[in-house]
Amino acid sequence: MQKAGGLVAPLLTVVLAFLISGIVILLTTGNVLDTLKTYRAIFRGSGLSWFFDVGSHSIGVPFSSAHVWFPWNTDDVASLAASNLEQTLILWVPLVLTGLAVAFAFRCGLFNIGGQGQYLAGSIAAVLIATELPRVLDLPGILLIVVTVVGAMLAGALLAGIAGFLKGTVGAHEVITTIMLNWIVIWVGSYFFGLGGPFQTKAFASVPSSEDVPDKAKLHVFWGDPALQGLHIGIFIAIPALVLYWLILNRTTLGYEVRAVGHNPDAARYGGISVGRNYFLAMAIAGTFAGLAGAIDVLGWEFRLDITLIQSSQIGFIGIAVALLGRNTAVGVGLAALLFAALDTGTSTRNLDPTIFNPELATSLSVIIQGLIILFVGADLIVLLVLRRLRRRRPRTVAA
Amino acid sequence: MSDAPAVLELKGITKRFPGVLANDAVDFDLRRGEVHALLGENGAGKSTLMNILYGLYHPDEGQILMNGQVVRMSSPGDAIARGIGMVHQHFMLIPVMTVAENIVLAVEPTRSGILLDYAAARQRVVELARAFGFAIDPEARIEDITVGQQQRVEILKALYRRADILILDEPTAVLTPQEAIELFGILRNLTREGMSIIFISHKLNEVLEIADRVTVLRRGKVVETLPAEGATEEELARLMVGREVLLQVDKGAAAPAETLLRVHNLHVRDDRGLEQVRGVSFEVRAGEIVGIAGIDGNGQTELVDAIVGLRTVETGQIELRGHDVTNESARAHYDEGVGHIPEDRQRRGLVLEFSIAENIAIHDYGKAPASRFGWLYPKRLVERARSLIREFDIRGGSPQTRASSLSGGNQQKVILAREIARDPSVLIAAQPTRGLDVGAIEFVHKRLVEERDEGRAVLLVSLELDEILSLSDRILVIFEGRIAGEYPPGTSEQELGLAMTGAAHGEQAA
Numbered sequence: 001m002q003k004a005g006g007l008v009a010p011l012l013t014v015v016l017a018f019l020i021s022g023i024v025i026l027l028t029t030g031n032v033l034d035t036l037k038t039y040r041a042i043f044r045g046s047g048l049s050w051f052f053d054v055g056s057h058s059i060g061v062p063f064s065s066a067h068v069w070f071p072w073n074t075d076d077v078a079s080l081a082a083s084n085l086e087q088t089l090i091l092w093v094p095l096v097l098t099g100l101a102v103a104f105a106f107r108c109g110l111f112n113i114g115g116q117g118q119y120l121a122g123s124i125a126a127v128l129i130a131t132e133l134p135r136v137l138d139l140p141g142i143l144l145i146v147v148t149v150v151g152a153m154l155a156g157a158l159l160a161g162i163a164g165f166l167k168g169t170v171g172a173h174e175v176i177t178t179i180m181l182n183w184i185v186i187w188v189g190s191y192f193f194g195l196g197g198p199f200q201t202k203a204f205a206s207v208p209s210s211e212d213v214p215d216k217a218k219l220h221v222f223w224g225d226p227a228l229q230g231l232h233i234g235i236f237i238a239i240p241a242l243v244l245y246w247l248i249l250n251r252t253t254l255g256y257e258v259r260a261v262g263h264n265p266d267a268a269r270y271g272g273i274s275v276g277r278n279y280f281l282a283m284a285i286a287g288t289f290a291g292l293a294g295a296i297d298v299l300g301w302e303f304r305l306d307i308t309l310i311q312s313s314q315i316g317f318i319g320i321a322v323a324l325l326g327r328n329t330a331v332g333v334g335l336a337a338l339l340f341a342a343l344d345t346g347t348s349t350r351n352l353d354p355t356i357f358n359p360e361l362a363t364s365l366s367v368i369i370q371g372l373i374i375l376f377v378g379a380d381l382i383v384l385l386v387l388r389r390l391r392r393r394r395p396r397t398v399a400a
Numbered sequence: 401m402s403d404a405p406a407v408l409e410l411k412g413i414t415k416r417f418p419g420v421l422a423n424d425a426v427d428f429d430l431r432r433g434e435v436h437a438l439l440g441e442n443g444a445g446k447s448t449l450m451n452i453l454y455g456l457y458h459p460d461e462g463q464i465l466m467n468g469q470v471v472r473m474s475s476p477g478d479a480i481a482r483g484i485g486m487v488h489q490h491f492m493l494i495p496v497m498t499v500a501e502n503i504v505l506a507v508e509p510t511r512s513g514i515l516l517d518y519a520a521a522r523q524r525v526v527e528l529a530r531a532f533g534f535a536i537d538p539e540a541r542i543e544d545i546t547v548g549q550q551q552r553v554e555i556l557k558a559l560y561r562r563a564d565i566l567i568l569d570e571p572t573a574v575l576t577p578q579e580a581i582e583l584f585g586i587l588r589n590l591t592r593e594g595m596s597i598i599f600i601s602h603k604l605n606e607v608l609e610i611a612d613r614v615t616v617l618r619r620g621k622v623v624e625t626l627p628a629e630g631a632t633e634e635e636l637a638r639l640m641v642g643r644e645v646l647l648q649v650d651k652g653a654a655a656p657a658e659t660l661l662r663v664h665n666l667h668v669r670d671d672r673g674l675e676q677v678r679g680v681s682f683e684v685r686a687g688e689i690v691g692i693a694g695i696d697g698n699g700q701t702e703l704v705d706a707i708v709g710l711r712t713v714e715t716g717q718i719e720l721r722g723h724d725v726t727n728e729s730a731r732a733h734y735d736e737g738v739g740h741i742p743e744d745r746q747r748r749g750l751v752l753e754f755s756i757a758e759n760i761a762i763h764d765y766g767k768a769p770a771s772r773f774g775w776l777y778p779k780r781l782v783e784r785a786r787s788l789i790r791e792f793d794i795r796g797g798s799p800q801t802r803a804s805s806l807s808g809g810n811q812q813k814v815i816l817a818r819e820i821a822r823d824p825s826v827l828i829a830a831q832p833t834r835g836l837d838v839g840a841i842e843f844v845h846k847r848l849v850e851e852r853d854e855g856r857a858v859l860l861v862s863l864e865l866d867e868i869l870s871l872s873d874r875i876l877v878i879f880e881g882r883i884a885g886e887y888p889p890g891t892s893e894q895e896l897g898l899a900m901t902g903a904a905h906g907e908q909a910a
Contacts, residue, residue: 250778253771260762263753270710270740270748271762272731 010325010332010377014339017372024368028361038357042365045351046342047085050076074223086224086231088338088345090301094119095337096238097293098319100245101160101286103328105174107249108282109262114163114178116316117185118156118287122294124189125155127305128199130213130298141216148217149295156291157284159185164283168276174283182316189310201304209306219300234296238334241289246330248285258282290316318344321370324377343369404431405467407596408453408565413462415448422448424620425462430565435587435597437607437628440617441640441837442807443796446600449617450567453598454486455479485558486567489574491550495543500525502542503557528559533589548579552586566590567598572606573835584610602640602837604633616640641839651849654873656685659722660737660857661707661826666716668699668706675714676702678881684826684857689848691872692861695900699881700861701743704830707859708740709733721825734763739824741815743831743861745808749815752804756794757785759803760818784821792817793843809840816847827851830861845871865893 018039025035043049051072059070076082098115105112129151130144139147159181166172192199193210201211224230249255260268261278269275293315298305318340325339326332345351347366349359357365408430415423423445430436440446451457453464455473463470466482473479479486493502500522509520525538534552542550551571558566568587572580587597587610601607607614608628615625616639623639637645661684668677676699684690694700705711707718709730717726720736734740742748750759761770761781769780785799794813796806803811812832819827829848833841848871852858862868868875875887877899884899 251776253766253774253776256758256761256765256776260751260754264747264751266748267751267762269730270742272729272734273762274729 010327010336013325013373013376016376017369020372021365021369025357025365029357034356041353041356042343042346044081044346045084045348045353046346047081047083047088047351048342050079050081050085053081083224083228084345084351087229087348087351088341089231089235090229091341091344092337093234093238093300094293094297094315095318095322095341096334097241097289097296098316099322099326099333099337100241100319101156101290101293101316102319102323103326103333104245104249104258104289105160105282105286106323106328107262108258108278109265110164110167110174110279110282110286112160112163112178112283112286113175113320114160114181114316115286115290115319116313117178117182118160118290119294119316119319120182120185120189120310120313121155121159121287122152122291123298123302123305123310124185124192124294125291126152126295126298127210127213128192130217131199131211134214144214144217145219145299148213148299149292152295152298153288153291156287156289156294158287160287160290161280161284164280167283168279174279186310189305190307193305193310194307207306208308210304212304213299217299218303219296229301232300234300237292237296238337241292242330242334245289245333254281290319318370321374321377325373340370404433406430407432407467409465410449410453411463411465413449413452413459413464415445415452415457415459421620423452423459426617426620426622428615428622428625430596430598432596433591433594434612435591435599435610437599437601437611437614438617439601439604439607439614439636439640441602441839442809444617444640445620446617447569448620450486450569450598450600453479454484454567480561480563483562483564484567485555485561485563485565487551487554487558487569487571489570491554493542493550493553495541497542498538499536499540499542499545499553500538502553503528503538503560505557507561524560525556528556532556532559532586532593534586546579547574548582551575551579551583555586555590564594565596565598567600569600570602571599572601572603580606604636604838607636608633618642637838640837645838645842646846647838647842649845649849649870651871652853654688654852656688656873657855659683659685660720661859662717662719663703663707664717664719666703666706666718667714668702668711669714670702676881677706679716680878680881680883681716682876682883684859686825686855686857687852688873689852689858689860689871691868691875692859692878693865693868693875693896693900694863694878696863698878698900700830700878702881703878704740704743704828704861707733707828708738731763734822737825739819739822739827739856741812741819741827741829741832743834745811745815750803750811753802755785755800755802756789756797756806756814757781757799759814760785760788760821762818763822788817788821809836809843812836812840812844816844820847820851824856826857826859828859828861831863832860833862833864833867865896868896869893 022035025038026032029035029038053073054071055073057070057073058067059074060067098119101115101118102112126148129148133139133144133147163174163177163181166177167174191197194200194208195206199210201207201209219232219234221230221232249259257268257273257278260271260273261275265275302309322333322336322340326336343366347362349362352359352362406429410426410428413423413426426445426449428449438446438449448457452459453473455475455478458474464473465471471482503525504521509517509524511517522538529536534556536549536552536556542553551574555566571583575583591597599607599611608631611628613625614628614631614636616623616636618640633647637647663683664681666677666680667675670676680703682690692700702711706713709725709728709732713726717724719725720733720738723736725733725736746752751762758781764770765776769777771777782799789799792813794810794817796810803814806814832844832848836844848858848860860868860871869889872889875889875891875896877884877887877896879900879902884902887896
């Protein structure tokens with residue numbers, strides 16, 4: 001039951017969202033054929049089409065000159081599909097991490113709206129460490145990256161930890177506190193890097209932006225052109241993060257406590273578990289994931305923060321949708337993040353073919369589909385009910 | 401009565417759920433003006449049968465006849481239209497609305513088809529209540545009236561919709577003894593007016609008191625339908641469970657040894673800051689069961705919470721095995737040898753979404769062998785659960801089964817297994833048999849006596865006088881947060897009942 005309800009319902013949710021947004025596209029384009037073409041264009045824009053070019057390609061074995069068979073053409077870095085795919089995957093990583101930030105708190109019964117603030121706290125910390133630390137201490141690149149990433153994770157953990165601490169001690173609702181903390185971070189960041197701010201770039205007095213992180217702190221681009229935002233090694237964080245999430249929850253005593261508190265705080269307290277301590281820890285761990293996302297974006301492709309970016313970023317909020325659609329499971333979050341990343345890239349003005357869909361409306365399309373998915377996730381029960389009717393399966397509990 | 405015509409017949413009803421045969425060719429009939437009790441253990445198929453009758457489930461086989469005509473119930477709407485009313489165990493009332501509004505809900509009298517005619521609604525409710533001898537204020541809001549009165553509102557709701565067949569699902573489960581007596585008075589009035597009532601229960605004494613006929617279900621099958629007159633509790637229990645059941649607990653004399661739990665001059669406040677425990681002192685020794693009797697809300701809950709470390713002690717001491725543990729954490733109490741069967745097993749005793757194995761680990765998941773350095777070994781939890789499932793005869797699942805899918809009796813066995821397997825020196829059992837059926841009650845009682853004989857100190861807190869009287873070696877009566885007296889096990893119910901209302905001799909001065 002868990003499996004069926006857990007996989008079929010989210011898929012149905014996505015299908016429903018695409019069907020209804022199809023109506024929007026139909027109204028915009030005026031005919032059914034163009035609607036289908038638009039979806040195909042989104043798919044191509046997302047770069048996922050790259051995977052369908054399966055053939056006898058080869059891949060180099062590291063530290064040797066040998067080549068082995070590989071289904072996809074990894075040498076293809078210049079084609080449109082490849083560069084679109086790079087964009088999708090670059091976005092996938094922070095969405096996985098902010099999705100996990102929301103999901104982990106959810107498993108402890110907390111609704112972490114503060115993924116955005118924690119992500120930004122991580123980004124700001126990363127920029128500050130990577131630009132300021134080299135002034136006092138000359139670290140080799142790899143060490144500077146490690147210090148920066150750890151610092152960003154701590155910043156995220158600290159910010160989220162405040163909300164968890166307040167929930168655990170005085171019972172302040174985490175939805176309220178995390179929203180307030182989001183705004184605090186946004187305005188602190190705007191002050192830091194705004195005109196006349198303490199960390200505004202010295203190079204251009206009229207640009208409200210931070211300094212650039214030094215080249216040695218930038219993450220290595222291993223696929224695509226570094227000058228054109230190729231795919232950086234940050235992608236290798238995503239899968240381990242998902243595995244770690246699953247391990248913490250299911251294979252540690254901490255995860256056991258978090259889940260017990262999330263399901264039933266009264267029973268957890270009865271069992272001798274400190275509920276307040278777990279609220280704090282769950283939020284701090286959630287914030288660590290989001291802070292890591294911030295560091296990876298800064299070191300991977302942003303390289304600097306400006307106040308427009310700080311005030312308009314949505315990564316942490318999309319993370320909420322990722323966690324909801326992914327049902328707070330590791331696999332679910334990974335897949336949902338890929339969907340949202342592909343959708344966002346596929347409908348971006350740059351990638352969607354302008355002859356098929358008006359580029360000015362393109363990004364709205366992404367938001368519409370996202371909104372519909374969240375709506376249907378919220379209407380989960382309805383989807384499940386429809387499923388149950390269709391199958392005439394028995395109700396959840398058989399009272400007798 | 402016996403020659404009255406059948407208003408309702410269920411013939412050969414069979415209902416299968418995946419892996420379960422919930423109803424197996426069940427025949428059941430209801431005559432005009434009778435109370436027909438449907439008796440069976442949890443999981444025997446009573447609710448399934450009634451849900452079929454009420455149109456919530458569709459039978460795989462069999463038919464429903466009303467006044468000799470085959471009918472098809474495809475929804476509760478059909479059942480209501482045919483004059484069947486159902487009062488669920490959990491009431492379906494809107495707390496912020498008045499009694500009258502709740503009763504007319506969905507079939508409101510209106511003015512010109514749009515506006516609610518509240519005056520007419522109120523008038524009809526008053527007439528209805530008078531006709532059947534109900535005492536109820538139509539203007540009162542649901543949230544302000546007692547559970548017993550809420551139940552009457554549910555019954556009136558069915559009557560308002562012109563029901564002449566009433567299904568009551570475990571109606572006394574939520575009532576005080578006094579309210580149950582009043583309910584029975586109302587039911588007798590209703591049958592006198594020609595109503596027919598199906599009374600679902602697993603309490604033997606009340607079935608014998610109110611029913612004209614009894615149908616016993618066991619594992620989805622009708623065991624027997626018999627007249628209530630002449631039947632005995634022992635006979636019904638045997639039919640229900642399928643073997644002889646000891647309604648009386650078989651226990652030898654206690655052999656109390658050293659004191660394991662000492663409570664001295666304890667004062668405890670509830671969540672609202674009101675002092676609920678006002679200077680309680682007692683001790684429980686190894687090898688004895690001390691029962692605490694009292695009417696609900698006289699400080700029992702707060703007393704137990706304080707003893708197990710889940711509630712702050714204002715003043716006073718708690719000693720476990722001679723160690724002062726006052727205001728230490730719950731974990732510290734458990735480590736000092738307390739086992740605790742909480743009064744609310746679903747809210748507190750279990751994490752319903754957890755598996756049996758995970759629930760059994762709730763006190764010691766943090767210690768070897770369940771875990772080491774914070775790393776959990778789920779396989780070890782499963783192994784331990786498997787052996788406890790065997791030892792305590794927990795049915796309906798494997799170690800990986802979610803606790804929520806177990807029946808109440810088996811859920812309680814999981815808790816019992818967990819608390820006893822920790823080998824506690826003091827076992828605190830709060831309402832250990834609430835909502836359980838005969839077979840499960842017998843098991844719990846037997847086990848508590850065994851634990852006493854093993855040399856544990858057992859503190860039993862219960863609202864059921866029967867239970868207190870049959871298990872305790874000493875009885876303490878609690879009234880308004882104070883111990884109103886100590887009584888030997890042979891004390892009469894009347895005397896204890898008086899003490900529980902604060903009318904006992906002596907002792908009240910404090």
